[in-house]
Structures are given as structure tokens and as C-alpha cells.
Amino acid sequence: MMRTELAVISTANIIENENYQSILQLPVKNTLELFQSFGILLFRGFKVNHTEMKDFAQQFSSRFVLDKDRPIIDSSNKFVTLVDPGMHYVSPHSENANSPFRPDLVWFCCAVPASQGGETLFWDGVQVWQNLSEELRQLFISRKIRFLQKFPVTDWKRFLGTGATIADVKRTLNNIEGLNYQINSDQSVSIEYCCSAVVKTKYGNHNAFANSLIAEYKNPRGTVTFEDGSPIPVIVINQINEVINRLTGVIPWQTGDLVMIDNSRFLHGRRSFADTRRRIFALLSYLK
Missing domain, CATH: 3.60.130.10 (Clavaminate synthase-like)
Structure with missing residues (x-):
């Protein structure tokens, strides 16, 4: 049934x-x-x-x-x-x-x-996007967001496989749009990834506010900014949270x-x- x-x-x-x-x-x-x-x-x-x-x-x-x-x-x-x-x-x-x-x-x-x-x-990211103010929608259409992360050897080997090498890391990360990376002396990998907060859905090609902005904004280990490195204002995060809190499914x-x-x-x-x-x-x- x-x-x-x-x-x-x-x-x-x-x-x-x-x-x-x-x-x-x-x-x-x-x-x-x-x-x-x-x-x-x-x-x-x-x-x-x-x-x-x-x-x-x-x-x-x-x-x-x-x-x-x-x-x-x-x-x-x-x-x-x-x-x-x-x-x-x-x-x-x-x-x-x-x-x-x-x-x-x-x-x-x-x-x-x-x-x-x-x-x-x-x-539902489609609902979230539709309920954001026009001002916020224009902000995220015009400006991308940037995530900074660092992956120790154990993390990227878990993702790529235990036998993976730095050469495999480079092959995986080279030529990805919006991605810059650095191999550190301890073989950890620092990644800078820029993308839109607005995603086209797999089905229907709708705009969806489906991203990791709120989670990374609250994560003390992560860093999220606008693409140019400028901070995302707290008032913007609060306005997004106000919409999200009204649209929570359980x-x-x-x-x-x-x-x-x-x-x-x-x-x-x-x-x-x-x-x-x-x-x-x-x-x-x-x-x-």
C-alpha cells in the first residue's frame, strides 16, 4: 500500500x-x-x-x-x-x-x-528557496560561496582507497571547476571549493537552496565565506534560519x-x- x-x-x-x-x-x-x-x-x-x-x-x-x-x-x-x-x-x-x-x-x-x-x-530546498526574500535570492544568485577544508592522509585514503597515492589525489582533483587545492608537507590536502548555494534539482531542473552553508557556518572546524573571502553576515544566516525553522519535516x-x-x-x-x-x-x- x-x-x-x-x-x-x-x-x-x-x-x-x-x-x-x-x-x-x-x-x-x-x-x-x-x-x-x-x-x-x-x-x-x-x-x-x-x-x-x-x-x-x-x-x-x-x-x-x-x-x-x-x-x-x-x-x-x-x-x-x-x-x-x-x-x-x-x-x-x-x-x-x-x-x-x-x-x-x-x-x-x-x-x-x-x-x-x-x-x-x-x-525541501525548493520550498526554502521560494520562501527566501527576493533580496536573499538575488544575493545568492549573484555571489558564490567558498568552503575551506583540510583532509589528513587518513581521510583522503578512506575516500580514494587505502592504496591511493598523492598522484591519485592530483588526478582526482585536477581540472574540477571551482576547486583549488594544495598538497601540504605532511601529505594532507587543503581544498578551497567555490560553488553556488542555489542548486538545480536532478529532476525538474528547479532552483533549490540545497547546500552546506548553515552546517559549515556553525562548524568550528570549517570555514565558509563568499567567494571573495568576505564573511557572510550573521543577519543573512538568521534570515535563512527563520525560513528553515518554518519548513522543517520530521x-x-x-x-x-x-x-x-x-x-x-x-x-x-x-x-x-x-x-x-x-x-x-x-x-x-x-x-x-
């Missing part, structure tokens, strides 16, 4: 299992059509585990990518990880949007929900839930929690 449920402000399509069939029996074409329309799907009642998440995602994905910060579940499923460590609130962001390596799809699977809190939050997790997110359209985050048993798996991939 399929039904559409209003989740706070944003509409999330819930695909609910009433026949206790495997999620792998769902028709791929119909599922993809729903995904193209809604941009976020919640599969409930299929009792999905992390292995089935990978098998299901494989039907839609050309390849998987490993996040550098998340712990791997097991060696046989190296692309399946736990979500961001810690129990803190996670600010709105699109996955890896502070780099040129943004995946198309973000997958989450719930093994154990927190007893209280810990809900995954989501924001996923109240149940065991076995699976969520599929269009990373070109949606931002996601999470509420804080205190339950150490909470266990959510994550997977990142590119569409076929």
Missing part, C-alpha cells in the same frame, strides 16, 4: 508494507517515479536491515561512495556506515555539498530508534524504516538525543 502523509510542513511519501513482502519485491520503475516526484520516500513495515538497504539501493545506483567521517559497519559491506557520531543536533545540510563530490542519493535505515529525540529532520523513526533522499533537492539533519542505543545506518550513492 502507498499513501502520502504530511510530515510537519514538507510532504513525504510513505510506502507502507501491509503484506510483509520484502522491500526487494517493490517495482523499481514505480518506486523511481514516486521518488522523482517527491524527492524523499519513507519505506515502512518492510523490516529493512543494513544489508537489505544496500541491496535495495543497488537497484537505483551506479556506484557507492564512502563518507570519510562515519564508522563502517563491517568489512563485507564497507559502504554502509553509522550516521554522524555523537548525539548532538545536526544542522541542515546536503551531503558533501561543501565539495564537488556530492552524491545523488542519501539512504538511512533505522535499526534502533532513540527512546526520545533523535528524529531525522529534512527540508521522520519519527521506527525499527526497520528506510529513507531515500534526493540530495540535489533536500537538506537533512537530526534532533539531539540521549539514548546510546540509537542506531541508524547510512549509505551514499550516485543514480544510474
Whole structure:
């Protein structure tokens, strides 16, 4: 059975299992059509585990990518990880949007929900963009943003593979639009990446405010500015947050839930929690 449920402000399509069939029996074409329309799907009642998440995602994905910060579940499923460590609130962001390596799809699977809190939050970047003031829209159309990051050897080897070399780093990073990099004496890599905060969605070619601006602005380890290095005013961030706070969607997790997110359209985050048993798996991939 399929039904559409209003989740706070944003509409999330819930695909609910009433026949206790495997999620792998769902028709791929119909599922993809729903995904193209809604941009976020919640599969409930299929009792999905992390292995089935990978098998299901494989039907839609050309390849998987490993996040550098998340712990791997097991060696046989190296692309399946736990979500961001810690129990803190996670600010709105699109996955890896502070780099040129943004995946198309973000997958989450719930093994154990927190007893209280810990809900995954989501924001439709198309709605966010439409609700920003004309002044802010013109600002972000006319000015790009810049992210500064530094990757130790362990981080870029996790992304490129344990056998990767500096030559592999250079081959990967050379000739990418908006990207400048520096190889440091300790073989860490410093990256400067400039991009628009406004993204064209994968489906429909709509403008979406789908980026990592808010998350990186609050991140003491990261640096985000306008492209020329000038700071982004606090009043601009506050105005964006005011819109985002009105458009927050909530996923109240149940065991076995699976969520599929269009990373070109949606931002996601999470509420804080205190339950150490909470266990959510994550997977990142590119569409076929």
C-alpha cells in the first residue's frame, strides 16, 4: 500500500508494507517515479536491515561512495556506515555539498530508534528557496560561496582507497571547476571549493537552496565565506534560519524504516538525543 502523509510542513511519501513482502519485491520503475516526484520516500513495515538497504539501493545506483567521517559497519559491506557520531543536533545540510563530490542519493535505515529525540529532520530546498526574500535570492544568485577544508592522509585514503597515492589525489582533483587545492608537507590536502548555494534539482531542473552553508557556518572546524573571502553576515544566516525553522519535516523513526533522499533537492539533519542505543545506518550513492 502507498499513501502520502504530511510530515510537519514538507510532504513525504510513505510506502507502507501491509503484506510483509520484502522491500526487494517493490517495482523499481514505480518506486523511481514516486521518488522523482517527491524527492524523499519513507519505506515502512518492510523490516529493512543494513544489508537489505544496500541491496535495495543497488537497484537505483551506479556506484557507492564512502563518507570519510562515519564508522563502517563491517568489512563485507564497507559502504554502509553509522550516521554522524555523537548525539548532538545536526544542522541542515546536503551531503558533501561543501565539495564537488556530492552524491545523488542519501539512504538511512533505522535499526534502533532513540527512546526520545533523535528524529531525522529534512527540508525541501525548493520550498526554502521560494520562501527566501527576493533580496536573499538575488544575493545568492549573484555571489558564490567558498568552503575551506583540510583532509589528513587518513581521510583522503578512506575516500580514494587505502592504496591511493598523492598522484591519485592530483588526478582526482585536477581540472574540477571551482576547486583549488594544495598538497601540504605532511601529505594532507587543503581544498578551497567555490560553488553556488542555489542548486538545480536532478529532476525538474528547479532552483533549490540545497547546500552546506548553515552546517559549515556553525562548524568550528570549517570555514565558509563568499567567494571573495568576505564573511557572510550573521543577519543573512538568521534570515535563512527563520525560513528553515518554518519548513522543517520530521521522520519519527521506527525499527526497520528506510529513507531515500534526493540530495540535489533536500537538506537533512537530526534532533539531539540521549539514548546510546540509537542506531541508524547510512549509505551514499550516485543514480544510474
